Amino acid sequence: MTNDESFIPPLPPEFYLRTDVVEVARALLGKVLVTRFDGRRTAGRITEVEAYRAPDDRASHAWGNRRTARTETMFCEGGRAYIYLCYGIHHLFNVVTAPEGLAHAVLVRAIEPLEGIDLMLERRNLHTPAPKLCTGPGALTQALGLRTAQNGISLLDTGSPVWIEDRGFAVSETEIAAGPRIGVDYAGECAAWEWRFWLKHSKFVKR
């Protein structure tokens, strides 16, 4: 058994059940997002995230506690994936947080590839590893094989094809940069909230 295959447990429910989604978003930086489909693993360190907090956050799909078929996943107990189709093309992956009924979520915007890079390249139709392989919320889902078909899937269950691990990569507060979220100009004053967080010195973050 190689080091990559050694068992690391998924982050526990308590990690996701916290009621401060901004705190969870920051804590997700440096954690490792893993998928395993058909026995093939891909993984990457999370380098960029955004927090979304219904009901008061106008940028959230669940703003004002709007419950629709699509937003229902975000009202679930923390520890699931909220995956939706954006612009008809891109599958965007979010981590659902907070207890049931509170529609909080963290959008994962970029990861640093760690495992299964050949498979990532294949899924992305690329031939040479480059930062763009997993940089951007639509790019990383394609590389990891995540699709809307997995909306609502558990990040906690044994045997789930998607989970997040702590591999002991320490992120100090001074390593985290913050700024306004991308593409939420429609959200009024909420658009100015600095709820996008990224690893300051990472090459695997856009712009």
Added chain:
DNA sequence: AAGAGGATGAACT
């Protein structure tokens, strides 16, 4: 029943 627009990315000029 129909239409608008979106938590983007890639390929252009």
Added chain:
DNA sequence: GTTCATCCTCTTG
């Protein structure tokens, strides 16, 4: 900097 691919969800009538 601009364009456009592409389709689901939500709103309106």
